[in-house]
Amino acid sequence: MAESRLPSVSATEAVVLNLLESGERFGLELVNASAGRLKRGSVYVTLSRMEAKGFVESWQEERAPKAIGLPRRLYRATAYGLQVRDAYVLLREALALKPAEAQ
Amino acid sequence: MPGTWFATFARRVIHAETFEFVVAPAIADLQFEASGAGYLEKTRGYLGVWMALWGALCSDVGGDARVMCADTGILAGLAFMQASYYAGMLMLALEGLTITRALMILLGLLTVSLIVTLFCFWPTRRLRALAP
Numbered sequence: 001m002a003e004s005r006l007p008s009v010s011a012t013e014a015v016v017l018n019l020l021e022s023g024e025r026f027g028l029e030l031v032n033a034s035a036g037r038l039k040r041g042s043v044y045v046t047l048s049r050m051e052a053k054g055f056v057e058s059w060q061e062e063r064a065p066k067a068i069g070l071p072r073r074l075y076r077a078t079a080y081g082l083q084v085r086d087a088y089v090l091l092r093e094a095l096a097l098k099p100a101e102a103q
Numbered sequence: 104m105p106g107t108w109f110a111t112f113a114r115r116v117i118h119a120e121t122f123e124f125v126v127a128p129a130i131a132d133l134q135f136e137a138s139g140a141g142y143l144e145k146t147r148g149y150l151g152v153w154m155a156l157w158g159a160l161c162s163d164v165g166g167d168a169r170v171m172c173a174d175t176g177i178l179a180g181l182a183f184m185q186a187s188y189y190a191g192m193l194m195l196a197l198e199g200l201t202i203t204r205a206l207m208i209l210l211g212l213l214t215v216s217l218i219v220t221l222f223c224f225w226p227t228r229r230l231r232a233l234a235p
Contacts, residue, residue: 044124044126044158045162047128
């Protein structure tokens, strides 16, 4: 029987999901809105990894036919990504409780 | 257009999928920002694109290495077959070889065969194909 692996959310991924919760954004917008928590050089690698995990989805922006340059990519959080993030928040809170408080 | 040469370069060194999802968005944001940006912003933009390329390269090499590890047996077998073939030919051509020299030739042939095998069978499959 195949062993199922639990999804994991890193601190950076949680920041991305928090920012994308309000709506779709470009990579650069995420960096600017993160107040220094996301770096320009690493945000695209993070987003690519999150897309592979199913936490976000992306597509290229619609452009005018004669537009020059590469099309920008828009990102949106998936319901699954937000669900996993919420579960991790609950888990962290539960683990932060002292044994006496947990009872 | 800033980043055009960079896109051409990046397409040659990383996988197409990695380019599309990691480097191309970084270049597109650089091009978008470049129109009204100053020298400092452009420099920061280029630095970000270089960092994205480095991350993409690391991701590709890591993925390829994982695929390579999964195929170690096949790659070793292919290298050994090549080395054996050429070693046999050399043994016939060169008479009176000492054992030490023959072993050194065999080792050299194995190394060359392994390099050729790795070059010919470098995986084009992606890390995502292996991901659970």
